[in-house]
Amino acid sequence: MAEEEQFNAGGLRVHWQPSDTFKTTTIVLHVKAPLEAETAASRSLLAQVLQAGTEELPSRRKIRYFLDDLYGATFYADVGKKGENHVLTFVMEVASEKYLQNESPLLPKALAFLLSVIQKPNRSEKGFPETIIQEEKQVLMQRIRNIVDEKTRYANIRMLEEMCAEEPFGVHPFGTAEELEALTNQELQETFERMIRNDQFDLFVTGPGTKEEITDAIHSAGENVGSGKTVASTATMHDAPAQVNEVVEKQSIQQAKLHLGFRVPYTVGSREYTGVLVTNGILGAYPHSKLFVNVREKESLAYYAASRYEPYKGIVFAMAGIAPDQYEKAARIMQEQLEAMKRGDITEEELTTTKQMLKNQILEQVDSARGAIEMNYQNVLSGANRTVDDRLREIEAVDMDTVISIAKAIQLDTVYLLTAEEGTA
Amino acid sequence: MEKQHYEQIDETIYMERLSNGLNVYVLPKADHNKTFSIFTTDYGSIDQTFTPINSDQMLQVPDGIAHFLEHKLFEEEDGSDAFDMFSKRGAQTNAFTSFTRTAYLFSGTSEVEANVETLLDFVQSPYFTEETVENEKGIIGQEINMYNDDADWRLFFGLISALYKNNPVRIDIAGTVQSIDDITKDMLYTCYQTFYHPSNMVLFVVGPVDPEETIQLVKANQEQKSFPEADTLARTYGAEPQESFEREKKIEMNVQTPKCLLGYKEPNEQYPLPGLAYELGVQLLLDVMFGLGSSTYEKLYKEGVIDNSFSADFTMERSFGFSAIGGDTKDPDRLVSLLNETVDAYQQQGLGEEEVRLAKKRKIGTFLKQLNSPEFIATQFTRYEMNGDTLFEVVPTLEKMTIGDLENILNRHFRPERSSVVKVEGDGS
Numbered sequence: 001m002a003e004e005e006q007f008n009a010g011g012l013r014v015h016w017q018p019s020d021t022f023k024t025t026t027i028v029l030h031v032k033a034p035l036e037a038e039t040a041a042s043r044s045l046l047a048q049v050l051q052a053g054t055e056e057l058p059s060r061r062k063i064r065y066f067l068d069d070l071y072g073a074t075f076y077a078d079v080g081k082k083g084e085n086h087v088l089t090f091v092m093e094v095a096s097e098k099y100l101q102n103e104s105p106l107l108p109k110a111l112a113f114l115l116s117v118i119q120k121p122n123r124s125e126k127g128f129p130e131t132i133i134q135e136e137k138q139v140l141m142q143r144i145r146n147i148v149d150e151k152t153r154y155a156n157i158r159m160l161e162e163m164c165a166e167e168p169f170g171v172h173p174f175g176t177a178e179e180l181e182a183l184t185n186q187e188l189q190e191t192f193e194r195m196i197r198n199d200q201f202d203l204f205v206t207g208p209g210t211k212e213e214i215t216d217a218i219h220s221a222g223e224n225v226g227s228g229k230t231v232a233s234t235a236t237m238h239d240a241p242a243q244v245n246e247v248v249e250k251q252s253i254q255q256a257k258l259h260l261g262f263r264v265p266y267t268v269g270s271r272e273y274t275g276v277l278v279t280n281g282i283l284g285a286y287p288h289s290k291l292f293v294n295v296r297e298k299e300s301l302a303y304y305a306a307s308r309y310e311p312y313k314g315i316v317f318a319m320a321g322i323a324p325d326q327y328e329k330a331a332r333i334m335q336e337q338l339e340a341m342k343r344g345d346i347t348e349e350e351l352t353t354t355k356q357m358l359k360n361q362i363l364e365q366v367d368s369a370r371g372a373i374e375m376n377y378q379n380v381l382s383g384a385n386r387t388v389d390d391r392l393r394e395i396e397a398v399d400m401d402t403v404i405s406i407a408k409a410i411q412l413d414t415v416y417l418l419t420a421e422e423g424t425a
Numbered sequence: 426m427e428k429q430h431y432e433q434i435d436e437t438i439y440m441e442r443l444s445n446g447l448n449v450y451v452l453p454k455a456d457h458n459k460t461f462s463i464f465t466t467d468y469g470s471i472d473q474t475f476t477p478i479n480s481d482q483m484l485q486v487p488d489g490i491a492h493f494l495e496h497k498l499f500e501e502e503d504g505s506d507a508f509d510m511f512s513k514r515g516a517q518t519n520a521f522t523s524f525t526r527t528a529y530l531f532s533g534t535s536e537v538e539a540n541v542e543t544l545l546d547f548v549q550s551p552y553f554t555e556e557t558v559e560n561e562k563g564i565i566g567q568e569i570n571m572y573n574d575d576a577d578w579r580l581f582f583g584l585i586s587a588l589y590k591n592n593p594v595r596i597d598i599a600g601t602v603q604s605i606d607d608i609t610k611d612m613l614y615t616c617y618q619t620f621y622h623p624s625n626m627v628l629f630v631v632g633p634v635d636p637e638e639t640i641q642l643v644k645a646n647q648e649q650k651s652f653p654e655a656d657t658l659a660r661t662y663g664a665e666p667q668e669s670f671e672r673e674k675k676i677e678m679n680v681q682t683p684k685c686l687l688g689y690k691e692p693n694e695q696y697p698l699p700g701l702a703y704e705l706g707v708q709l710l711l712d713v714m715f716g717l718g719s720s721t722y723e724k725l726y727k728e729g730v731i732d733n734s735f736s737a738d739f740t741m742e743r744s745f746g747f748s749a750i751g752g753d754t755k756d757p758d759r760l761v762s763l764l765n766e767t768v769d770a771y772q773q774q775g776l777g778e779e780e781v782r783l784a785k786k787r788k789i790g791t792f793l794k795q796l797n798s799p800e801f802i803a804t805q806f807t808r809y810e811m812n813g814d815t816l817f818e819v820v821p822t823l824e825k826m827t828i829g830d831l832e833n834i835l836n837r838h839f840r841p842e843r844s845s846v847v848k849v850e851g852d853g854s
Contacts, residue, residue, distance in 0.1 A: 064717050139726070150575075353513050363458040366458065
C-alpha cells in the first residue's frame with residue numbers, strides 16, 4: 001500500500017491512502033472530543049440520530065435505498081472510547097466500479113453522502129425530528145440494557161467502572177440509561193453545535209479510487225467544521241492503590257468471569273509503548289503466553305485465559321472464564337505469571353516468539369483497509385507517527401531487560417469476579 | 426495443475442487433485458503480506474453414526490467427538506504442540522468445527538512453506554493418550570459452560586432443536602459435559618482414521634505465493650506419507666419428519682431483553698434449483714422481506730420491537746437446511762406476528778421487480794466486500810467446493826435469478842407446519 005498523503009480542507013484533516021489491493025473503498029470519519037460523564041449520553045444519541053437521516057435522505061429507509069443502489073454500500077455510525085477520548089465514528093464502504101458492469105465511479109457519491117451526515121443533517125429550527133429522537137433513544141436504551149447479557153464484555157466493563165470510578169475512563173461511551181432518558185431536543189442540538197465547532201475531525205479514505213474523485217466533496221464539507229485544531233488527549237495517570245480493590249458480583253450463570261485490572265504507567269505516546277506490547281504479549285496475548293500455558297494447558301482451568309493492553313490509557317487487563325469454585329486458584333496462578341516476569345523468569349524463546357507474533361500482526365493489519373486506517377489514526381492520536389517499518393524495528397529492539405523493567409512497573413489495582421449465585425452453578 | 430481465471434472479479438485460481446485424493450487450491454494475491462491457509466475435512470458434529478474405515482457395521486459415537494478431536498490434533502507426540510511451531514514463525518493458528526466440517530488454519534507473513542508443511546503435518550499425525558484426553562475434558566467443559574451462559578447461542582440451538590426431531594444437527598457442536606466424559610482415545614482414533622483421509626479433505630492457500638511451487642511442496646509432502654486405500658464411507662442422520670418437531674419453545678435464563686427467532690426447516694426432498702442457486706435464492710428472499718431496506722424492518726424498528734441485532738439468515742448443508750429470523754426484542758409476540766404477516770402477504774401478492782433488483786445489487790456489493798478478505802475466500806471456497814459448487818459463480822448466479830425462481834422458493838420454504846418459534850426470556854434473577 002502507498003504511504004498516506006495528508007492535507008487539510010478547512011477544519012477537516014484528510015488522510016488519503018490509495019490502494020489497488022481492495023475491491024472496495026473504505027471511508028472512516030473519526031470525530032474526537034474528551035470523554036466525560038456529562039456528554040457521553042448526548043453524543044452517543046447524536047451518533048444514532050445523525051445516521052437515521054440527512055436533509056436529502058430524511059429517514060433510515062431512504063438512506064437504505066440510496067445505499068442499496070450503490071451496490072449495497074455499508075454505512076453506520078458508532079461511538080467508542082480511545083483512552084479518555086470519546087470518538088464518534090462514521091464508516092462507509094463502497095464497491096469499486098472496476099468490478100461492476102457499466103458503472104460510473106461510486107466513490108464521489110459515497111463520500112458526498114457520508115459528509116452530508118454531519119454537514120446537512122435532518123433538522124429544522126425546532127431541532128431534530130422528535131419521532132427520530134424517540135426511536136433512536138429506544139434503540140440505544142436497549143443497547144445499554146443489553147450490555148449485561150454478554151457476560152465477558154459486561155465483566156470487563158464492570159471491572160473498569162470499579163477500577164476507574166474517579167476517572168473519565170470509567171465512563172461508558174454510551175452514557176447511562178437515566179442520562180439518555182432525560183435528554184431533550186434542545187440539548188441534542190447544542191451537542192451537535194459543539195461537536196461541529198470544537199471536535200477534531202479526521203477523514204480517512206483508502207481504496208482503488210483517485211484523489212480527483214474525492215476532492216470536490218471534501219472541500220465543500222471542510223468549510224463547515226471546526227478550526228482544524230487538535231484536541232488535547234493526554235490520559236490521566238493513576239497509581240495502583242496500596243490495597244488491591246476486590247469486587248465480587250453474583251448472577252445466575254454457570255461460568256465465572258475473572259478479570260484483573262493492572263496499572264501500567266505508559267501509553268501509546270510513550271517511549272516504552274512497544275516494550276509494553278511485548279511484555280503483555282509474553283503475559284497473555286498469544287497461545288504461547290504464560291496465561292494460556294499455565295491457566296489453560298497445564299491446569300485445565302479455563303477455555304480462555306488472556307491479557308490485553310489498553311494503550312490509550314495505560315491499563316493491562318487479564319481475564320479467564322473458570323468454574324466458580326476455582327476462583328482462588330485461578331486468581332493466584334494468574335497473578336503468579338506477572339510476578340514471575342518481574343523476577344525475570346522469562347525464556348529467550350518466550351521473548352523471540354512474542355516479537356515474531358507482534359511483527360506478524362502488524363504486517364497482517366495493513367492487509368485490511370480498516371486495519372491500515374486504525375494504525376494511521378493511532379499516529380494521529382499519539383503524535384508518534386510510526387511507520388510500519390518503525391514499528392517492526394522498535395519491536396526488534398525490545399530486550400529482556402526492558403521487558404523485566406516494564407513488568408516491574410505493572411501493578412495490580414482491581415480484582416473483579418462475576419460468579420454464580422449459590423446453587424446455580 | 427489446472428488454472429481458472431474469473432474475469433469479472435479479476436481472480437485466478439490454481440488447483441490439482443493429488444494421487445492420494447487430496448484437493449489443493451491456490452489463489453495468489455501478490456500485493457498482500459499475509460498468507461492464509463485452511464485444511465478442511467468433510468466431517469463435522471452431525472457425523473455421529475457411520476461405518477468406520479474397513480468396517481461395514483454402523484457405529485455411533487458420543488456427542489461432541491468431532492470437536493474434541495479438533496482440540497486434540499494440536500498435540501504432538503514429543504509433548505510439544507502445533508501452536509508452538511507456528512508461533513516461533515510469528516504465525517497464528519486456529520481451528521473450528523461446524524455441523525459438517527472441521528478446519529485447521531494458519532495466517533502468517535514469513536516462512537510460508539514451513540507453515541504449510543506444519544499445517545499438513547500436525548493434522549496428519551494424530552497422537553493421543555488417555556491422560557491427555559482426560560486433561561482436555563476440563564478445558565472443553567469450560568468452553569461448553571461459556572456457551573451455556575451465552576443467550577444468543579442458546580437461542581440458536583433452541584431453534585435448531587425445535588425444528589429437528591432426529592437429525593443430529595439439533596445437538597450442540599461441542600456436546601455436553603456429560604457426553605464428552607464418555608470419549609476415549611480409541612474412539613478418537615477411529616473417527617480420525619475414518620474421516621481424515623486425504624480424499625475427504627481440501628487444502629486452500631491464499632496469499633503472496635507461487636502456485637506452481639506451492640502445489641509441488643504439498644505434493645512432495647504427501648508423497649512421503651502413506652495412507653490406506655480410501656474406503657466408501659456411509660453416514661446416517663436418522664429419518665427426519667417434514668414438519669417441525671416443536672412449533673414453540675421457551676428457554677428461561679438470565680437476560681434483560683428477551684430474544685426470539687422464527688425458523689423454517691427445509692423439507693428432505695430435491696431442491697428445485699441447484700444448491701448454490703437455491704441457497705442464494707432463499708437469502709435474497711429473506712433480504713427482500715426482512716432486510717434493512719424492507720418495510721417490515723422499518724415498521725419493527727420504528728415501533729422499537731427490534732434493534733440492530735435483528736437478522737435473517739439461511740443455512741444449507743449436507744442433510745439439513747433452515748432459515749432463522751429475529752434477534753433481541755422487547756415484544757417477541759408482536760415480532761412473530763409481523764414476520765408471519767409479511768410471509769403471508771408476499772405469498773399472496775408475489776414479489777416486486779424493484780425490490781428484487783435492489784436486493785440483487787446489494788448482494789453483489791456485499792460479495793465484493795467479502796472478497797477483500799482472504800479468510801472469507803478460502804473458507805467459503807472450500808465450503809462451496811465440498812457442496813459441489815464454486816464460490817466465484819455467485820455473481821453470475823445472482824444475475825441469472827428470476828422472480829419466478831424466487832416465488833417458487835417463497836412458496837416451498839415458508840410453510841407454517843415446518844416452522845418453529847423459540848424465545849429466550851428472563852428467569853427473574
